[in-house]
Amino acid sequence: MGVVDRKKHFFYKIAFFIVRDSGDSFLARVCEAHLTYDSEEIAPSTAEANVGMADTAFGAADGPSGGENARWDEPIPLGAMPAVPAFAWDMLPPSVSDYVRDVSDRQGSPPEFIAVSLIGAFAGVVGNGIRIAPRSCDDWAVVPALWGMLIGEASMMKTPSIQAGLMPLDDLQTRLDRDYAKQREGLVxxxxxxxxxxxxxxxxxxxxxxxxxxxxxxxxxxxxxxxxQQAQIRLQVGDVSETRMVQLLAENPFGLLAVHDELPAFFSRLIKRSGSSERAMLLKAATGDVRHSHDRAGRARLDIPHLTLSLLGGIQPARLTAIVRDANGNGADGLLARFQLSVWPDPAPDRQGIDRRPDVAAAEAVRAIFRDAYDCSRGSIGPKILRCELAAQDLFDRWSARNLAEAATRAPALQSHLVKSVKTIASLALLIELMRGGRQQVSFAGMQMALRWAPFLAAHAERLYALGASGTAEAERILDKRLHLPDCFTARDIYRSSWSGLGKAAVEKGLHELFRHGYLRPEIRATGGRPTTVYVWNPRLSDPEVFADKI
Structure with a gap:
């Protein structure tokens, strides 16, 4: 760090303590970002350093390229959802992807809907009978209990996709019901x-x-x-009361799959009773390996050694906004973060179903996978635990470290979601290995396939939590006043103008959102006294056609 850099670093250090005590939390974050930026001796002219400085100042890592010398990109329309990647067929074993592709082609439904439904159903079949130890030496074992959420408009074939994913589970349930009926006849x-x-x-x-x-x-x-007389074995349950759910879980100690065709009623009930015993029970059930005792007056106590519940359902985007905001507020207990298999694909109006005969061989192969996994998960005394082979373990450890570092840069709700993805990827590695026929350890190929889900699910999570981002309305109000502001202005210039809906707090939210979408950049300038944060408009907004399209 040169002499000029040391002086600049000393200046920001003094400025940080001044503005921290003044109550200007936003400006304090900007100064703190400069301190971190300078202490790491990153060249201030590099775009990467400027991105990190600006993102830290705003408490987000998803803004566009920033910095004084960085290139200005075209601003992103306010309210636009983050992009998500297309579904890749190598995220599933060939025998499973053949079935997903066949159903997707014939139904005209997004393949990720069918894939998530199928994995959720498979997690319900395996239950807590087979687990994975994600660490080479530790005794921590993960139960592959997964929660999936299909997000899309009513026309996106959510219900048919869920039914297609449940097909092999329903076939297995039919076989179990038939065996139970024969057993019951013999008991008469x-x-x-x-x-x-x-x-x-x-x-x-x-x-x-x-x-x-x-x-x-x-x-x-x-x-x-x-x-x-033994209770009838069940693999699946619908929307039932807490008492009935606990009773069914006690009768089915390997776990269940709860299916909600429409999730809004499920969320509405739990949000209204945020401190209810039902919500607490469901949060524990998502872990898959927590002891649970259910006590009610006048009824016998139910003890469940391993409370295990996978969950699957669909929801429309319009019903999600309040749920995401609840996850950022009073409901920040990880309920939404449990829905690790949340997918929100882009609508494809040109996607049409193909009228052809089903691929019978692909469907039968999936049925066989479910039957074999069920027999394997119930065939031993105590849960069977798989570990990773050496190459797979190294691959998982390196990804896990990167994922935790990335999660630390995100907002609290999204951070909680990404941290939980360590358990999710471990669960997917186990389930994919079982689909591939592995029974002894998780192979490198199985782990590699599971890790392809990581960036895919992370992108969909970013789209999900973007619904709860506040500041869009405030950003639009500031943008409406752009022509009344100079090219370089301060937050004080806005809220001192007494424009409607643009108080001090609203201005900070709006500026944050405008930065995230590339409309402006923050800069700290020395004025001979207290340092000032100024904002510079994106010069591309000078083009009337570009500006008109971005509001």
Whole structure:
């Protein structure tokens, strides 16, 4: 760091303490960003350094390129959703992707909808019977309980996609129901014989009591046969009450898949009762390996050693705004972040279904995968735990470190979502390995396929949480007053003008949003006294055609 840089660093250090005590939190963040920027000795002329400085100042890392000498890009329209990548077929094993492709082509539905539905159904089948140990030495084991959310308008085929993903699970459930019916038929005779024998022993015990032979009566009653009828195995459940859900989870200790065709009612109930026991129970169930006890007056206590619930549903974007804002406010308990498999693809009006016969072989291959995984997950005493082979472990560790570092730069709600993706990718690695036929350890190919989901899901998460970003209305108000402001202005110039809806707090939100979309950049300038943050308009806004399209 040269002499000039040291003087500049000392200036910002003094400025930081001055503005921190003055209550100007935004300006304090700008000065603090400059301190970090200078201490790392990054050349101030590089675009990368300017991006990092500006992003830190605004508390976000998703703004456009900044800096005094950086190139100005065309501004992004306010309210525009972040871009998401197209679904890649190598994110699934070939036997599974063949089925997803066939259904997507015939239905005209987004392939990511079918893929997420299929993975959610597969997670429900595996339950807590098979787990993955994401670390080479630690005993931490992850249960592949996954929550998926399909986001799209009513015309985007969410319900048919969910049904296609549930097809192999429904087929497996039919087989289990048939086996249960046969078992129940065999128990009918035994239960009737047990009833008659109980009546006979009770009669003899009464005679023994009349003869005051208590020992004989006790012996006769202890001989009464007990026929235990096992509960019917279920893999899937709909929208039920908390008590019924706990009862079903107790009867199905390997876990369940909850399916909500429309999620708004689910969210509405939990948001209204943010501190309810149901919400707390569901948050624990998403972990998949938490002991849960359910106590209610007048009812027997239910103890569940491993509370496991996967969840799948659809929702329209218009119903999501309040939910995302709840995740940033009173509902910041990780409920929305549990929906790790949230996908929001771009609408494709030209996507038309193809009228052709289904690929029977692809469908049967998926059914076989579900049957084999079910038998494997229930075939041993205690859960089966898979570890990663050496190359797969190294790949996962390096990605995990990068992911946590990236998450630390994001807003709290999105940060919570990205941190939880470590468990998600580990779960996907396990499920993909099971789909590929692996039963001993997670291979490098399985882990590589799972990690292809990481940037894909992260992009969709950014689009999801962008709904809760405040400041769009304020940004539009500032933009409306652009012609009344100089090319270089301060926040004080705006809120001292007493324009409607542009108080001090609103101006800070609006400037943040305008920066994120590339309409302006912040700069700190020395004035001989207290440093001043000024804003410079994007020169591209001088073009009337460009400006008219960006409001």
């Amino acid at each position: 005779v035994e239960m009737e014989l047990a009833r008659l024998l109980n009546q006979e022993l009770a009669s003899q015990a009464k005679l023994a009591l009349r003869a005051r032979n208590l020992e004989e009566a006790h012996r006769l009653l202890s001989m009464r046969p007990q026929v235990v």
